[in-house]
Amino acid sequence: MSRNFELLQQVGRGFEVPPIPEPVRISSKLHEKATPIGTRLDFGQVAREEASRLVQRIFLSSDPKAPRAVLFAGMADGVGCSQICLLVAEILRSTVSGSICLVEANFRSPSLSGMLGTTNDHGLTNSMLQEGPIRFFARPLAIDNVWLLSCGSLSSDVPKFLNSDRLKARFEELRAEFDYLLVDAPSLTRHADATALARLTDGLVLVLEADSTRKEAALTVMENLRAAQIQVLGAVLNKRTFPIPELIYQRL
Secondary structure: OOHHHHHHHHHHOOOOOOOOOOOOOOOOOOOOOOEOOOOOOOOOHHHHHHHHHHHHHHOOOOOOOOOOEEEEEEOOOOOOHHHHHHHHHHHHHOOOOOOEEEEEOOOOOOOHHHHOOOOOOOOHHHHHHOOOOHHHHOEEEOOOOEEEEOOOOOOOOHHHHHOOHHHHHHHHHHHHHOOEEEEEOOOOOOOOHHHHHHOOOOOEEEEEEOOOOOHHHHHHHHHHHHHOOOOEEEEEEEOOOOOOOHHHHHOO
């Protein structure tokens, strides 16, 4: 068995993946001008397979206690966390009728906005400093019922935002406005942001990189997350070029 298979097995032990509740359609219109999703980008079949498996395992179930706000965090920078988050939104939208909001909470090196061909100058950080409903700071994407809340104007006050009552209140607004939240966070090994943000969601998806992420580092991160009482919903082995038997995923 390759070390990539072993990595998935080791990291995946003990995962509990509760299913998603029946969504409630939200019909409010946020902005007139829409931003495309998935039209400029081609991530390849392997990445889509990873995202599809994730959607099936986490979201497509009927348990009313299942997560609907999920944080995506990579083991390190450059593992493709934003890519997986975006693909999950695209695939989830094709299978559910509820509204979806992509939340760009990577204040260190935001990339979702750039991947979608838009700017991040009006978003989450702005909502922390300004009044108004949270939907005022989001923008719709070209696919119906999918929105983007970009990170907003970068600020030196970001560390203070992470554990603030204001951020908690804004996330509560997001839950009320949208049926699903997919939150893109900074890497787990460089910053504590993802741990703080995960407490505002229902759980975390760990993004690993094939032939790069070391098993020891992944297990250390898992132990730290569990010590912080963060529920790890699953792991994605991104940038792989080889097939993974379904049995491996069933053990995650």
